[in-house]
Amino acid sequence: MFLKDYLPYRLNLLAELTSENTREIYRRRHGLTRSEWRVLVNLAEAPSLTATELCVRVPAHKTKVSRALAELEKRGWVTRQTDPQDRRLSHAALTLKGRRAFNRIMPEMQAATDALLHPLSAADRQTVHDGLRVLERLFKLA
Amino acid sequence: MFLKDYLPYRLNLLAELTSENTREIYRRRHGLTRSEWRVLVNLAEAPSLTATELCVRVPAHKTKVSRALAELEKRGWVTRQTDPQDRRLSHAALTLKGRRAFNRIMPEMQAATDALLHPLSAADRQTVHDGLRVLERLFKLA
DNA sequence: GGTTATTAGTTGAAAATGTAACCATCAATC
DNA sequence: GATTGATGGTTACATTTTCAACTAATAACC
Numbered sequence: 280m281f282l283k284d285y286l287p288y289r290l291n292l293l294a295e296l297t298s299e300n301t302r303e304i305y306r307r308r309h310g311l312t313r314s315e316w317r318v319l320v321n322l323a324e325a326p327s328l329t330a331t332e333l334c335v336r337v338p339a340h341k342t343k344v345s346r347a348l349a350e351l352e353k354r355g356w357v358t359r360q361t362d363p364q365d366r367r368l369s370h371a372a373l374t375l376k377g378r379r380a381f382n383r384i385m386p387e388m389q390a391a392t393d394a395l396l397h398p399l400s401a402a403d404r405q406t407v408h409d410g411l412r413v414l415e416r417l418f419k420l421a
Numbered sequence: 422m423f424l425k426d427y428l429p430y431r432l433n434l435l436a437e438l439t440s441e442n443t444r445e446i447y448r449r450r451h452g453l454t455r456s457e458w459r460v461l462v463n464l465a466e467a468p469s470l471t472a473t474e475l476c477v478r479v480p481a482h483k484t485k486v487s488r489a490l491a492e493l494e495k496r497g498w499v500t501r502q503t504d505p506q507d508r509r510l511s512h513a514a515l516t517l518k519g520r521r522a523f524n525r526i527m528p529e530m531q532a533a534t535d536a537l538l539h540p541l542s543a544a545d546r547q548t549v550h551d552g553l554r555v556l557e558r559l560f561k562l563a
Numbered sequence: 564g565g566t567t568a569t570t571a572g573t574t575g576a577a578a579a580t581g582t583a584a585c586c587a588t589c590a591a592t593c
Numbered sequence: 594g595a596t597t598g599a600t601g602g603t604t605a606c607a608t609t610t611t612c613a614a615c616t617a618a619t620a621a622c623c
Binding site: 281282283285286287288289290291292293294295296297298301317320321324338389392395396398399403406407408409410411413414415417418420421 | 423424425427428429430431432433434435436437438439440443459462463465466480531534537538540541545548549550551552553555556557559560562563
């Protein structure tokens, strides 16, 4: 067995390396934790999500999501509304302020990622995409 | 921009999901933190490594590596020797006991991963490999 | 050869995360 | 319609990680 062929290691290593140069953006420039950022991004793509739905999408343990939502709410970036049908559920959604914040941060993140991937040819990008797609199907994500 | 097409997100998600079912093994069954496990694995593949070399390979911040090494040394799985040429450097290596521990844990990890990837055809595996390889080249890892 | 800058690694305090226990609500069963 | 069990979400406490400051050793420069 060689570590360099061990899939979890390879994925973790690559995930770590790609995240490295974007982490600084949400963390230092915008004071968000990784969980908060991931929750924010997910909320930006859906009209509203419950904590449990976020757990699946982020993905993260419910305590992480709970705390991330609490912090984002405190900032006024997120509002929550308990479901009238099932009062255990709480639907979280971005406020206008949260949407603006996202619109400010996302392009910075995108630019950093674009710069990182810039050296790749279109064919290379496709190869990467195909490889990830296989795994996503395996995990029923796609 | 769609989150599902955003590379860092995709990589992180997949890394997270693949790690999920192996974490229990090193964590609960063998009482290792993720950092300790990753340091252990890397040391299993090289006769000896300095903390800085481990930082690159793991990859992790030096404080994580420092603490992981301290713990592994305390368990008697790792020994360290300061370099006589440059006495700032400390070369870490597995002890026999550490090697035995690795030989006990690794097959469990491998089995869990194999089970996970079992549904994939040979062609799918190749596709995954090719995709990751492109990124590894980008990061000068391969 | 003395001063300054770098580099390897450690440590303490603060922040984030994981674990388990918890509360509130709903569903199922009797 | 009371009891039991399951589910959504939060909280308290322990562990881990991060950040910044630090020591010790080497390198660079005058």
